[in-house]
Amino acid sequence: MTTVITLDEGLRARKKRETRHALHRAAIELLHxxxxxxxxxxxxxARAGVSPRTFFNYFPAKEAALSGTDPDMVARAREFMLxxxxxxxxxxxxxxxTLERLRELVVDAELWQMRRAVSQRHPEFAAGLVGANALAxxxxxxxxCERLGADPLTDVTPMATAYAALGAxxxxxxxxxxxxxxxxxxxxxxxxxxxxxxxxxx
Amino acid sequence: MTTVITLDEGLRARKKRETRHALHRAAIELLHxxxxxxxxxxxxxARAGVSPRTFFNYFPAKEAALSGTDPDMVARAREFMLxxxxxxxxxxxxxxxTLERLRELVVDAELWQMRRAVSQRHPEFAAGLVGANALAxxxxxxxxCERLGADPLTDVTPMATAYAALGAxxxxxxxxxxxxxxxxxxxxxxxxxxxxxxxxxx
Numbered sequence: 393m394t395t396v397i398t399l400d401e402g403l404r405a406r407k408k409r410e411t412r413h414a415l416h417r418a419a420i421e422l423l424h425x426x427x428x429x430x431x432x433x434x435x436x437x438a439r440a441g442v443s444p445r446t447f448f449n450y451f452p453a454k455e456a457a458l459s460g461t462d463p464d465m466v467a468r469a470r471e472f473m474l475x476x477x478x479x480x481x482x483x484x485x486x487x488x489x490t491l492e493r494l495r496e497l498v499v500d501a502e503l504w505q506m507r508r509a510v511s512q513r514h515p516e517f518a519a520g521l522v523g524a525n526a527l528a529x530x531x532x533x534x535x536x537c538e539r540l541g542a543d544p545l546t547d548v549t550p551m552a553t554a555y556a557a558l559g560a561x562x563x564x565x566x567x568x569x570x571x572x573x574x575x576x577x578x579x580x581x582x583x584x585x586x587x588x589x590x591x592x593x594x
Numbered sequence: 595m596t597t598v599i600t601l602d603e604g605l606r607a608r609k610k611r612e613t614r615h616a617l618h619r620a621a622i623e624l625l626h627x628x629x630x631x632x633x634x635x636x637x638x639x640a641r642a643g644v645s646p647r648t649f650f651n652y653f654p655a656k657e658a659a660l661s662g663t664d665p666d667m668v669a670r671a672r673e674f675m676l677x678x679x680x681x682x683x684x685x686x687x688x689x690x691x692t693l694e695r696l697r698e699l700v701v702d703a704e705l706w707q708m709r710r711a712v713s714q715r716h717p718e719f720a721a722g723l724v725g726a727n728a729l730a731x732x733x734x735x736x737x738x739c740e741r742l743g744a745d746p747l748t749d750v751t752p753m754a755t756a757y758a759a760l761g762a763x764x765x766x767x768x769x770x771x772x773x774x775x776x777x778x779x780x781x782x783x784x785x786x787x788x789x790x791x792x793x794x795x796x
Binding site: 428451452453455456459461463515516517518519520521522523524525526527530533544545548549551552553554555556557558559560562563564566567570571580583584585587588589590 | 630653654655657658661663665717718719720721722723724725726727728729732735746747750751753754755756757758759760761762764765766768769772773782785786787789790791792
């Protein structure tokens with residue numbers, strides 16, 4: 393019985409992620425094809441095959457659908473970080489939480505390319521497009537501090553370490569996208585962390 | 595004669611930065627006080643004391659004024675990085691370029707606090723608000739690769755190092771804001787870089 397409930401929860405969570413992905417993709421497609429005025433909530437919902445009412449279960453406004461800012465995913469990034477074993481140092485925990493996050497992401501190479509094109513054609517939305525990831529990074533860095541019970545005002549180490557590790561990971565992810573998603577993302581992450589002396593841990 | 599021209603350029607550049615800052619601040623104030631519909635280009639321009647026509651010399655749209663995304667500042671971040679001596683390693687260059695950038699920023703503690711409040715009250719704009727900085731970081735990381743003539747597809751080290759250093763610096767800047775801008779920002783940056791083993795350089 394517990395297994396069934398867990399399975400249902402898993403399926404529901406996956407369905408939710410897929411709908412959110414469809415809405416974000418629809419918003420990017422509409423901006424890719426036209427201008428911001430064409431990116432209405434009605435048009436986004438129609439293209440994603442849901443009602444405008446459903447749209448608001450996922451995003452508070454069209455700006456958020458465009459950037460893909462998902463308050464749940466930001467909260468989820470934080471949860472993944474706080475769920476790491478207390479014995480793990482910050483870098484190991486950030487690496488582990490990131491791999492958990494990547495497992496949940498719907499990989500969509502075409503969307504990444506479209507997002508890049510939209511950023512270049514519409515500089516006014518570029519900040520929102522790169523900012524969604526920055527919000528997740530911020531949540532992870534704050535959680536890094538929290539799990540150690542550190543005061544960020546007097547101890548900069550946990551946040552600096554988390555942001556540094558996330559920085560190396562960002563380089564690995566950008567490389568992975570540029571390489572057309574070829575090869576192992578985990579190997580790229582470990583190589584990038586090693587390049588800055590943060591991996592492997594002693 | 596050359597001196598006079600340089601002085602004029604300096605004054606004009608400073609005036610431009612101040613006007614851009616006033617427009618960005620006006621946009622944040624309007625969203626802080628009301629909702630997104632109140633943030634019109636006319637209202638932003640009026641509050642900043644310029645014409646709507648002048649607005650478009652600084653930002654392509656109200657979204658950009660809100661996030662503060664300044665294509666010039668992104669280009670400027672790149673220039674600062676490319677202007678570093680070829681003898682400097684990536685971390686030293688990123689640190690130097692950041693200190694140059696900070697020297698140009700109009701420090702406005704109240705604006706930082708308002709931006710934080712706006713992010714919390716309007717999650718749909720949070721990505722844009724943190725994204726402006728992410729764009730500058732991206733430009734610096736790409737320039738780090740460029741100045742070494744490295745191919746980012748095969749050599750992850752320059753970008754990983756730049757992003758890691760920028761990550762530690764971000765932690766230092768967030769600490770500085772939380773501390774109400776008290777103390778030396780340069781000392782905070784060096785402490786954060788040291789905390790992740792990136793400073794001082796051998």
